[in-house]
Amino acid sequence: RPSAAxxxxxxxxxxxxxxxxxEHQRANNRLRQLLA
Structure with a gap:
């Protein structure tokens, strides 16, 4: 069935x-920690 695919x-x-x-959330948290 194509619908299954x-x-x-x-x-x-x-x-x-x-x-x-x-991953974006983790990178944002890391950036915030670096800038704090």
Whole structure:
């Protein structure tokens, strides 16, 4: 089914966006600590 592949790619992109969002948060916290 093509819809299953679409679901998989959507969940993968969601996981990737969550991971990159977490990395951005960590980098922002590190920058804030450096500038404080």
């Amino acid at each position: 679409i679901d998989v790619s959507a969940s993968i992109s969601r996981i990737l966006s969550n991971v990159t969002g977490r």
